[in-house]
Amino acid sequence: MKLLRIGEPGEERPAVRTDGGVLLDLSSVTADIDGAFLGSGGLERARAAVDADLLPEFDAGGLRVGAPLARPGKVVCVGLNYRDHAAETKAAVPERPVIFMKDPGTVVGPYDEVLIPRGSVKTDWEVELAVVIGRRARYLDGPDAARDVIAGYAISHDVSEREFQLEYSPQWDLGKSCETFNPLGPWFVTADEVADPQNLGLRLSVNGVKRQDGNARDMIFPVAHIVSYLSQYMVLEPGDVINTGTPAGVALGLSGTPYLRPGDTVELEIDGLGGQRQTFAQA
Structure with a gap:
């Protein structure tokens, strides 16, 4: 998977980019892509949601691409x-x-x-x-x-x-x-x-x-x-x-x-x- 965050600084929303370049909204799985998400099995949940076709498409509409992780711990x-x-x-x-x-x-x-x-x-x-x-x-x-x-x-x-x-x-x-x-x-x-x-x-x-x-x-x-x-x-x-x-x-x-x-x-x-x-x- 390719995970990313879309939106203005402090307002980013989590997303997945498919192999075909389509963005899927990951908001139903997690509020953000951060340490808590990764440490609690978030990747597995995200992958399961993608495989089950549960995620709607994300209309980025020219929005900013943020860092793919919320502020790292270090x-x-x-x-x-x-x-x-x-x-x-x-x-x-x-x-x-x-x-x-x-x-x-x-x-x-x-x-x-x-x-x-x-x-x-x-x-x-x-x-x-x-x-x-x-x-x-x-x-x-x-x-x-x-x-x-x-x-x-x-x-x-x-x-x-x-x-x-x-x-x-x-x-x-x-x-x-x-x-x-x-x-x-x-x-x-x-x-x-x-x-x-x-x-x-x-x-x-x-x-x-x-x-x-x-x-x-x-x-x-x-x-x-x-x-x-x-x-x-x-x-x-x-x-x-x-x-x-x-x-x-x-x-x-x-x-x-x-x-x-x-x-x-x-x-x-x-x-x-x-x-x-x-x-x-x-x-």
Whole structure:
């Protein structure tokens, strides 16, 4: 299934997108797509309603597409998780996953305007595969157990301000948690429909110029390893999101490539997960 949320901020309604592109109203099953829905068997209820043809069509009528999850409990990020990205930024290949947190309030819709922070001169792009957690996870016993707690996958845009991130603090949070810095969606695809999360192409262009063109098979630490690893140090809850890293092609690693400015347009896509498009504006 492809699950999404339609409507203005704070007024989104849950929906399912069929393989034929028809939107079905999920409001009779749940008030929202969130951690409570995922943690209480919501995906199974939604699938049963779809299979039984119980859901009316959703007349989106040009309405906004919101993030496919109501505000996540937490957004956990993995840095330097592609060898080519580590190389372009002149960073050593990490021996263990590089983990940082991102303010869940940064999560916005896939086509929403993204704000360049005041004083920013190095706002950068990063297309990433996002993992949506569907079951509570603590001290998982390896990758096989990790796969059982994954609800699905989505496109995540881990927008970053590099000066804030790398020059203002020894930790990365300042450059990662600016408002609107994590467009998510347009939907999340349930795990059963993603045959191999390590074989997905990721692409990003800026003003029509391709900047990133990678594949999840080049991750240093695969998805299941990341989920298992994180569960040794924190409890993952239904509705949490994990950003799994970005391939090469960010402005930080492309000498002479300009960072983002107001009016720039960024387009992202991941195989089987749809696409995003954002125009950047001044905060």
